[in-house]
């Protein structure tokens with residue numbers, strides 16, 4: 001399966017275009033007011049048609065209530081909901097029942113103990129996303145540009161596809177993909193010149209580096225087989 005590359009936290013026509021032109025498979029929009037990448041609904045409505053089937057549209061929320069989710073879905077018709085808060089298995093089941101959209105649940109990882117909750121989430125989510133567990137005093141649960149120990153995911157066997165995030169950048173994506181064998185990668189801070197300000201050149205570099213990592217990993221595995 002080709003590596004899925006997701007560029008998250010897009011908020012301008014120019015950088016969204018850069019991500020799409022460079023071949024991003026998914027583009028993410030953040031709906032979480034404390035984030036420097038937060039989008040208001042009118043802006044989401046404006047950007048959404050630009051994606052027009054060129055990539056999967058992902059709406060990122062953090063413990064959003066039904067009314068908030070409903071407004072976001074009406075405004076941008078996402079293909080996937082990224083749930084990046086403390087949503088329980090029961091809440092995910094309810095969101096799927098209410099809105100009929102696939103869900104990617106983010107799991108914060110710092111130690112092996114953080115993987116204990118995986119079976120429950122894997123049973124209900126369509127995808128999992130492993131991100132660095134945020135510090136207790138963080139103002140947001142992700143988008144902090146901090147990696148975790150990828151070796152914790154080595155030899156992970158899951159029934160659902162999983163993606164990797166947390167401090168990824170063009171310079172470390174090769175190691176990240178080779179160690180975790182993730183089916184997808186998700187970046188926000190690593191393609192920004194400052195928090196919330198995406199850089200078209202960094203987006204292109206990241207996607208190029210992710211594709212190169214994918215090619216080199218394929219070479220290794222086909223050699224071993």
Ligand SMILES: O=C(O)c1ccccc1N[C@@H]1O[C@H](COP(=O)(O)O)[C@@H](O)[C@H]1O
Nearest residue numbers: 008035142143144145165166167188189
């Ligand atoms: O991007 C944000 O501001 C954000 C806010 C709240 C929850 C998640 C957020 N972003 C996601 O966090 C990870 C890691 O991002 P980074 O590359 O380390 O900055 C990624 O999945 C983003 O989608």
